[in-house]
Amino acid sequence: MTLNPNTTYQTVRGFGGMNGAGWIADLTAAQVNTAFGTGTGQVGLSIMRMRIDPDSAKWATQLPTAQLAKAKGVTLFASPWTPPAAWKSNNSLINGGTLLSSRYGDYAGHLLSFANYMSSGNAGLYAISIQNEPDWAPAYESCQWTGAQFVSFLQGQGSRFGSLKVIAPESLGFNKSLSDPMLNDATAVQHVDIIGGHLYGTTPSDYPLARSKGKELWMTEHYTDNTDANNWTAALPVAQELHRSMVSNYSAYVWWYIRRSYGLLTEDGAISKRGLVMSQYAKYVRPGDVRIAATEKPYSDVYVTAYKNSAGKIVVVAVNTGSSQRQLVLTLQAGSATSFAKTRTTATNSNEYAGTYAVSGGKATAYIDPSSVNTFVSQ
Template sequence: MTQARDGVLSRRAVLAAMGAVPVLATATPAAGAAVTAAAAVVIDRSAQRQTIRGFGGMTHAAWIGDLTAAQRDTAFGTGEGRLGFSVLRIPVPENQADWGRDLATARRASELGAAVIASPWNPPARMVETFVRGSQTNARRLRYDMYGAYAQHLNDFNTYLRNNGVNLYGISVQNEPDYAHDWTWWTPAEMVRFLRENAGSIGTRVIAPESFQYLKNMSDPILNDAAALANVDIIGAHLYGTSFANFPYPLFKQKGAGKELWMTEVYYPNSSDSADLWPQALDVGEHIHRAMVEAEFQAYVWWYIRRGYGPMREDGQISKRGANMAHFARFVRPGYVRVEATANPASNVYVSAYRGGNSTVVVAVNKGTAAVSQQFTLRNGTASSVSSWLTDASRNVASQGTTGVSNGSFTVTLPARSVMTFVTA
């Protein structure tokens, strides 16, 4: 992502639309519409899938200004009216003089328990050379004789943050190396070479390759090279224009043992509409669902936290898109594990489930125009009651009280065009 494309109809916006479902009309269903019955959702707590690291977003003070103190607490707090983010992404500035720009937000996020990751757009200018890439005559790349110095640059940034109270969870080699008209290009072979020969000296987790569209031609060579893979901790990806059909990654499941899989940047479905447009904001809920269930990502990280199309409006209030994120972020905490659940019990209904200690968290998105009577059944787990929260056209993550659980089952009505979170006790 680049500042120049923020909020305009760009190639990126077109690409994002490629992976989007059609925008729903804003009309509400007629009063007295029937409630649809759905197949039961079976949640098997013993069928464990990926460990969740968190949900979050990016701050970039140089481009859009820093979050205020109150906005930091809204973003990373977990109480009512908060987003509950547990991941913060920040840039790695080229110049050491700029390394403190995002420090205040990184410190506060860290204090509130969030993991902080960092991504560079460019190496220091002295390490870069220009070359001709197709029609681009001023394309940039890291000089081959500067690979070691660049690894030290990343390591120095990690040390700077640690010395200032922030322990980076991980650092990326390059933001979007395959969409780098405005920053630094890397070929798959160059990325593999750097990982093989230089990344092992970096003193925190290494993230790569952060392809803009989760293009596997960037990450397959890493997974297929044992020496490169040994120096990578997190396979990172962006989802701009990525079709749902390309969410699964069989090669990672085959060769990525011991590695993490993160989605480190996206806005969805676009950057041109208000984040409060309803029911379009439910697209975010479905997108996160598919990222968790179909792609099996362990983290989901938005682009700018505070933006008119983002989870936090410019006035610091949570948007409808943000409320969809909060249904996951506030309740599915780092270390929770996704468990098997009936993912699509009815048309336009999307369900995922997670276990944390003795509790089970269920997130249900109903994009349909009719309310749905939905039964949930817990297997290999017990519960006496379930608390719920609701977002619809008029409410944002509003508490709905508790419901009893009988013989491991409970039945609730999912309102039309809504998202709900359930937490068992």
């Protein structure tokens, strides 16, 4: 399989998860280290998502972990599940409803006040979302938006966000009909920076219109099921989804809860198999790295992506979903690497060093186990 660092795709912003402070117990300081550290026994996450409570008196709940994560260089962003009830058509925090157009200015101020609060607490946000899952009206905090309403809001309020990046629409299933209108509106498109979406009921797919407008694609929430996060049969498909997200030109991939029975950490703070799968990407493909051309499917059951950083180091992630060991001949430009060090996660291995493969004549012949996720880092 061929690696071509001269053909580049998206810049990667990172891999992350949601901290559920206020809904579930906050992460402990030790769990923050486990989730966001890049050393042995750590996941390597570089993005943290948090909730914007409709009650500003409760914003302090988000601050302690955000401060710890920010101090580690983590990218922070926040999503609102609902505006205050009085600003909505149903006068309720739950069961959908819509934001009254007469309250657009108040709502923009509410979001900006949260951003200012976090910044004053040394936990400044990189980006802020307008609404979580605007195409869903469950019996918990929620608010519905149409594509036209996003356009109207951005036309009137978008300029107020300044250098703070705006994420929209965070659709339940990455529904492009909600984001197409803002991308096709000459004013609104200037005030949205990241097209974010979730993957419930759908699979990752490219969004050429968004990219043609200079917008990054972020997958801002998903979890696959409530199965025990240490179940390898359930964990391996997460690697496939990560792969598909990367080849769909997503710049970020954010799991739902960081710590949960189905999370990246289990309730006791240990790294789950899902977390180990994430770490095969997150620890080695770092913010600012760029995806490069690579033979995506050297076998029918092997999925490969490759990346490079500003120093020229190359990272290759290979997912083997089959039942056979596979040989990978990594072919690259002469002089760009002398060897590749491999780490792997399997049902019985946990992000462990698994040998070094020398480069000779522009090629390194490597092997990957059946049912495994493998990362090769050039030396």
